[in-house]
Amino acid sequence: MTYQLHVGPCEVVLKSVPDNSVDAIVTDPPYGISFMGHKWDYQVPTVEQWAECLRVLKPGGHLLAFGGSRTYHRLVVNVEDAGFEIRDMIEWLYGTGFPKSHNLEGEFNGWGTGLKPAHEPIVMARKPFKTTVANNMAQYRTGALNITACRIFTTEELSSGRGALLSHQRDGNEPTSNYHQAPEGRWPANLIHDGSDEAIAIFPANAGAASPVRGTEPSAAGTGNILGMRKRVATHHHGDSGSAARFFYCAKVTPAERDEGMERFISFSASEMTGGRKEGSAGLNDPRAGAGRSSGAKNPHPTVKPIALMKYLCRLITSPGGTVLDPFTGSGSTGRAAIEEGFSFIGIDLDPDNIVTASARIGYSYKQMSAPAAPTCQNSVPPAISRSLNPI
Ligand SMILES: C[S@@+](CC[C@H](N)C(=O)[O-])C[C@H]1O[C@@H](n2cnc3c(N)ncnc32)[C@H](O)[C@@H]1O
Numbered sequence: 001m002t003y004q005l006h007v008g009p010c011e012v013v014l015k016s017v018p019d020n021s022v023d024a025i026v027t028d029p030p031y032g033i034s035f036m037g038h039k040w041d042y043q044v045p046t047v048e049q050w051a052e053c054l055r056v057l058k059p060g061g062h063l064l065a066f067g068g069s070r071t072y073h074r075l076v077v078n079v080e081d082a083g084f085e086i087r088d089m090i091e092w093l094y095g096t097g098f099p100k101s102h103n104l105e106g107e108f109n110g111w112g113t114g115l116k117p118a119h120e121p122i123v124m125a126r127k128p129f130k131t132t133v134a135n136n137m138a139q140y141r142t143g144a145l146n147i148t149a150c151r152i153f154t155t156e157e158l159s160s161g162r163g164a165l166l167s168h169q170r171d172g173n174e175p176t177s178n179y180h181q182a183p184e185g186r187w188p189a190n191l192i193h194d195g196s197d198e199a200i201a202i203f204p205a206n207a208g209a210a211s212p213v214r215g216t217e218p219s220a221a222g223t224g225n226i227l228g229m230r231k232r233v234a235t236h237h238h239g240d241s242g243s244a245a246r247f248f249y250c251a252k253v254t255p256a257e258r259d260e261g262m263e264r265f266i267s268f269s270a271s272e273m274t275g276g277r278k279e280g281s282a283g284l285n286d287p288r289a290g291a292g293r294s295s296g297a298k299n300p301h302p303t304v305k306p307i308a309l310m311k312y313l314c315r316l317i318t319s320p321g322g323t324v325l326d327p328f329t330g331s332g333s334t335g336r337a338a339i340e341e342g343f344s345f346i347g348i349d350l351d352p353d354n355i356v357t358a359s360a361r362i363g364y365s366y367k368q369m370s371a372p373a374a375p376t377c378q379n380s381v382p383p384a385i386s387r388s389l390n391p392i
Contacts, residue, residue, distance in 0.1 A: 010327035023322030031068030050082030059129035060143030062317035084125035095198025141319035151185035261364025301331035310337030332358025
């Protein structure tokens with residue numbers, strides 16, 4: 001497990017990275033919305049930048065890139081025009097956004113110009129390859145998703161149907177073998193939420209399956225070993241409880257997590273961090289900036305992503321021991337995530353100050369990961385000594 005950090009435009013830095021050498025790209029690039037007046041956010045990444053990413057990625061390697069809801073289409077078109085195959089879109093839902101709206105008064109009181117932001121789309125794309133997925137995995141360890149490592153744990157007993165727990169291959173054919181309950185949990189979905197009350201309210205219990213059980217479905221006897229037929233009670237719902245627990249969830253980054261590893265740095269005020277906005281102004285609470293806008297922080301980057309989310313995304317598309325690239329590293333959240341998952345990491349950012357921040361944060365994770373495991377008292381420390389070490 002190693003990491004490298006580079007300062008400079010990614011399209012230039014990537015020229016020194018060999019062809020087909022990176023396993024996965026997980027990145028949060030500029031959204032092209034001039035976020036808080038930052039010049040680096042004026043444009044979504046260009047076709048040329050994605051073409052360099054494609055070149056360094058191994059055949060079958062996946063790209064996961066966040067986009068803004070207003071500019072996502074431009075992001076995806078450029079990724080596709082660079083030669084990637086678009087595979088899916090993951091949605092990260094959250095309840096903490098603030099509407100950015102020009103509200104009218106007088107006769108038009110109650111009219112405004114913007115909705116409350118409540119999601120960030122993530123494009124999932126893949127570098128084309130010539131052979132089968134199985135052969136490509138054998139040659140490069142890329143091309144497939146690590147479903148098992150990303151299953152959503154549940155203690156619920158689930159049956160067949162839309163419960164999303166089942167693990168047959170969705171290749172356009174009906175499953176030929178019996179359903180099996182996967183003990184590791186539910187199949188990961190292309191939806192993630194932040195666990196907030198608002199997000200959870202979208203998934204009222206028992207409303208998750210597409211249609212209620214009619215009670216007239218075929219009996220279990222005629223359908224072999226398919227599990228759960230006995231539970232077909234009219235008015236209940238197919239598959240599972242339909243709660244938000246079906247999906248991976250991760251809240252927006254906390255102030256403590258933003259600054260972890262930066263204890264030796266000085267704090268920036270909230271106003272400095274948001275490009276001179278007044279204390280108490282709406283911009284300090286901008287949704288993309290995450291938590292912490294109303295107070296200062298040691299990590300001044302305005303768009304820090306949560307580590308748990310980035311870990312999940314790295315794990316989904318990277319084989320054990322692989323290398324993750326983030327060409328738009330910012331304060332290094334992908335790097336922290338990659339290292340904490342045991343992957344190697346290559347990070348690039350235009351701004352040297354961001355690389356200093358990223359270096360402190362990723363170094364923190366690296367030290368945590370390479371620290372020898374704390375000795376346990378069991379077997380090695382006699383009870384009398386362990387009591388004196390732990391007086392409580
Ligand atoms: C949205 S931020 C990434 C924030 C990151 N996810 C974090 O948690 O800190 C995007 C970053 O891309 C960088 N950037 C913009 N254009 C770039 C380019 N051509 N090459 C490298 N970095 C670039 C910006 O400096 C900015 O820090």
